[in-house]
Amino acid sequence: MNEEKILQVNELKKYFNMGKGSVLQAVDGVSFHVNKGETFGLVGESGCGKSTIGRTIMGLYEKTDGDVLFDSKNVHELSEKERFNFYRSMQMIFQDPYASLNPRSTVREVISEPMEVHGLYKNKHEQLDRVYQLLEEVGLNRDHANRYPHEFSGGQRQRIGIARALALNPNFIIADEPISALDVSVQAQVVNLLKELQVEKGLTFLFIAHDLSMVKQISDRIGVMYLGNMVELTASEELYDNPLHPYTQALLSAIPIPDPDIEESRERIILEGELPSPINPPSGCVFRTRCPMAMEVCSMKKPVWQEIGQNHYVACHLYDETLENKKPVKQLSKV
Numbered sequence: 001m002n003e004e005k006i007l008q009v010n011e012l013k014k015y016f017n018m019g020k021g022s023v024l025q026a027v028d029g030v031s032f033h034v035n036k037g038e039t040f041g042l043v044g045e046s047g048c049g050k051s052t053i054g055r056t057i058m059g060l061y062e063k064t065d066g067d068v069l070f071d072s073k074n075v076h077e078l079s080e081k082e083r084f085n086f087y088r089s090m091q092m093i094f095q096d097p098y099a100s101l102n103p104r105s106t107v108r109e110v111i112s113e114p115m116e117v118h119g120l121y122k123n124k125h126e127q128l129d130r131v132y133q134l135l136e137e138v139g140l141n142r143d144h145a146n147r148y149p150h151e152f153s154g155g156q157r158q159r160i161g162i163a164r165a166l167a168l169n170p171n172f173i174i175a176d177e178p179i180s181a182l183d184v185s186v187q188a189q190v191v192n193l194l195k196e197l198q199v200e201k202g203l204t205f206l207f208i209a210h211d212l213s214m215v216k217q218i219s220d221r222i223g224v225m226y227l228g229n230m231v232e233l234t235a236s237e238e239l240y241d242n243p244l245h246p247y248t249q250a251l252l253s254a255i256p257i258p259d260p261d262i263e264e265s266r267e268r269i270i271l272e273g274e275l276p277s278p279i280n281p282p283s284g285c286v287f288r289t290r291c292p293m294a295m296e297v298c299s300m301k302k303p304v305w306q307e308i309g310q311n312h313y314v315a316c317h318l319y320d321e322t323l324e325n326k327k328p329v330k331q332l333s334k335v
């Protein structure tokens with residue numbers, strides 16, 4: 001694996017002013033990097049801030065604090081011209097293929113629009129050839145070019161969205177819940193397509209999703225988020241074999257195992273309560289109101305982000321070696 005860092009997110013914060021003095025802390029000091037050519041999975045329940053991170057990296061939202069460096073350049077300090085060029089390198093695939101395509105444009109127009117904006121081809125003929133080529137690369141064909149988005153299935157529309165994202169030959173793609181709106185049978189096809197395109201084109205992906213089982217299939221490393229904070233980060237296999245954070249353990253225990261004997265005997269960790277509001281997050285560890293292992297210290301002190309094993313990071317007082325009494329204040333809830 002290439003270890004050249006193409007994206008660095010340092011202590012990123014994104015707060016939204018909600019009026020009347022209330023502030024929504026969507027992203028509250030998150031750090032990670034993405035290596036060239038890898039797929040980094042960002043996972044967590046909806047409302048945890050993962051999509052806000054994607055949009056802030058793209059510059060669609062101003063940051064509140066911290067830095068985002070792409071190819072060593074601060075994306076929030078780009079000039080207008082640099083930003084224009086930045087979008088040739090970084091593109092986004094959106095969650096909802098129904099909403100992200102203009103219903104009044106043909107597929108040809110949808111895919112060729114970014115090429116026209118960036119003046120990529122000298123003549124229409126060359127441009128149309130490229131549209132045909134992209135359609136074939138995403139598993140559609142040239143006959144689809146003159147049709148409208150509503151004539152396609154959800155999976156096909158997401159393929160059109162992927163073709164549009166590839167139109168400028170980017171090297172980095174943020175895929176924001178690209179399969180959540182699709183039928184389960186189609187999800188694997190789209191994930192496989194993204195994997196194939198990655199190998200063919202040497203793409204780097206930031207893959208945002210709430211479904212850990214699908215993220216595992218595509219990601220080299222995974223970051224787990226909860227209420228605007230990164231709580232654990234490590235290689236995909238390591239996360240599944242050795243989850244450290246109680247939230248990751250709960251998420252993994254909810255994934256069904258296809259073997260009925262193992263499935264019957266395993267313990268499932270049930271998280272009690274709702275996701276707290278990011279307008280008024282819990283003190284100390286933001287997960288403490290639902291954590292089956294919560295200790296007294298958890299309400300008083302925010303856990304530090306630390307490396308526990310090789311390239312395995314976690315933010316949890318259970319791994320704080322300076323703490324002596326690590327007794328949970330309530331019993332682990334299992335069924």
Ligand code: SF4
Pocket residue numbers: 245246247285286287288289291292293294295298303315316317318
């Ligand atoms: Fe649970 Fe405390 Fe660890 Fe937070 S710091 S995850 S509340 S044990």
